[in-house]
Amino acid sequence: MRAVPVIAAYALREALRRRVFAVVLVLTLVFLLLYWLATQYLFDHLEEVIPPDRVDARTLVGSTVLGLAMFATLFLGVVLAIFLTLGVVRGDAERGLLQPLVVRPITRGMLVTARLLGAASVCIPYVLVVYAASVLITRTNGDWTPDRTVVPGLELAFGVVIVAAIAIVGSVFLTTTANGIAVFMVFGAGLVAGLLGQIGDALNSDRLERIATISAWAAPFEALYQDALHNITADTTGLTRFVVQLGPFGGGHEGGPWLGLWAVGFLVLCTVFATAAFTRSDL
């Protein structure tokens, strides 16, 4: 397993040198600047927000804008994760980058694990920093902090790593472009599941909500995102809790104690599946 940190470090260096990383950094700075301006404006004009009776306006505004920021963080993190991993097997093999590495005395499982770790070592700090900046901006401009600060950030980061794992699985079978399209579609399907859940909630449709839950858990980055949204207002009670609407694609939904376990299991399954398929494929 000595090769894993070597390849992970190689993947990390490669990731930091890719143009997409610089693009995402610029987009992130633009987003944080706009978020700063938006929260400043909203909290400066809090008296203009007229919430329903017995609903705390600051909590309503704070949790809603932070929920939006979390979606943006997830989206940017997913863009980064997909671009770092969409070509790690077939793409790199077609470009001739993979062959010199694979013929070394390392298993293909080590290579898959190392590439996932390399992507995770870029995406996790990125998501945590952007999330922390969003929380800090919300607190500075609005004097509002989420009920749970750390766990939602970790869940967002874990969600992004899961998307990276899905992209690595796809990279074994699909060309770079096809894989990028496929993984973005999977990500979009997860978001649609969240939206379905909200529609089901609004229509009071158990069936729709069940479909949404199953879909969100099938690709657990969405379930983690929903649980993260839930956690920022986890201790809020009463009507305020009922009223807060968080992300643009699906509201907060408690994942429960099994979510973390399933997410870890899903990650392991992706790694094992990618390894098995990669081991059986000719380069």
Add this chain to the structure above:
Amino acid sequence: MPALAVRGLEKRYGRTEALRGVDLDVGEGELFGLLGPNGAGKSTLVKIACGLVRPTRGAAEVAGAPAGSLRARASLGYLAELFRFPGWASADEVLTLHQRLARSGGGPAERAELLDLVGLAHARDTRVEQMSKGMQQRLGIAQALVGAPPLLLLDEPTSALDPAGRRDVRTLLEELRRRGVSVLLNSHLLSEVELVCDRVAILRDGVVVAGGRPEELARPRGIEIETDDGPVRLEGGREEAARAVADLVRAGRKVYRVEVRRSTLEEVYLEAVGE
């Protein structure tokens, strides 16, 4: 024990049969040339030997270990026909990465020696993206030599090199033979193979159609004798030439030049592949 032993090797890609029962051995310290037209199965054979492709049937062993196993891969160096190193890495960084993966303890001394060996000593800190194709090819050869593997699999190692670079590679191959390294050289350049290889195998449609030492493959193609009465052309080889000269001298003719013509590897190759 041969450095590479291939027995009844078959490989199918869907309906295409890339290899149809290939047998060959590359001995220790032997330079072995693999020849054949495009699509003959040469690259597939090399890829099976280094574990990139799994055989459909048959077996290949590297230093006694099944091809593709960790032990087999620890015993070989490979230069792919189409390869690339990350553009951001320097020559030294590329070799460092491969030293770590190959678990070579050679350190900076090995890297310096390898770069010197391939004529890139001056480019230690040059990034791959700033290198010419020929320099990248040389770096590829240096990478294949990391960890001093007993078997080298070189797939078209001179394809991007100019004539001087090709000559350097020939010199390098001879140096490797001197060090006891076995080399399987897959090349389209027949003259190059003829100059350096101890043995060759010619593949066509996935089967070995000719094989042996280059001089064994070359067959007599007649005798040409220049006499005072004009040129004389006869069938036969060395023995027949000696007899013919003796007969001509006995007959009172003056002999100015005698040439026993043999087929070149190129002629043998073209005959073997049916072109």
